[in-house]
Amino acid sequence: MLTRIQKVMDDKQLSVSAFADEIGVKRPTMTHTMTGRNNPSLDIVSKILERYQDINSEWLLFGKGTMYKGIQAQQPGLFDDFEQKDVVEKKADEADTVKDEILKSSVISSIQLEDDKYSKRTKESHKRVSKIMIFYSDNTFEIFLPEESSRK
Numbered sequence: 001m002l003t004r005i006q007k008v009m010d011d012k013q014l015s016v017s018a019f020a021d022e023i024g025v026k027r028p029t030m031t032h033t034m035t036g037r038n039n040p041s042l043d044i045v046s047k048i049l050e051r052y053q054d055i056n057s058e059w060l061l062f063g064k065g066t067m068y069k070g071i072q073a074q075q076p077g078l079f080d081d082f083e084q085k086d087v088v089e090k091k092a093d094e095a096d097t098v099k100d101e102i103l104k105s106s107v108i109s110s111i112q113l114e115d116d117k118y119s120k121r122t123k124e125s126h127k128r129v130s131k132i133m134i135f136y137s138d139n140t141f142e143i144f145l146p147e148e149s150s151r152k
Helices: 002-012 016-023 027-034 042-051 057-062 080-125
Strands: 132-135 141-144
Touching: 002 016, 002 027, 002 042, 002 057, 016 027, 016 042, 027 042, 042 057
Parallel strands: none
Antiparallel strands: 132 141
């Protein structure tokens, strides 16, 4: 119980003497309790619960549940499996985005590398690339247009 009382003091950012003043207990009594000289009395526990009504009494006395009332412990719920799948899907989507960016950069660099090879043909036949379209497996696409400086 001492560790839980200490946790309350830490959470409220109070020293032992300030905590004693807050709950209405003499400072030496609280100091003796926190040093382990005395066990926490019923008076101390009841004053903590009276002063901080948001503290869960079962947590303070027995360590069961959460520190504050109204905050439920994380227990598996009916839809938790679906929520976990959503998280996995989001991570997969992020990975796909990274893969798409890598693919785009590799496609663009390969186009730039191949540019000299095709530029000879286009100059000879007076044809120029007007746009490049890339279609993705998720039915989206991107259009790449040549920059104005390369349209000479």
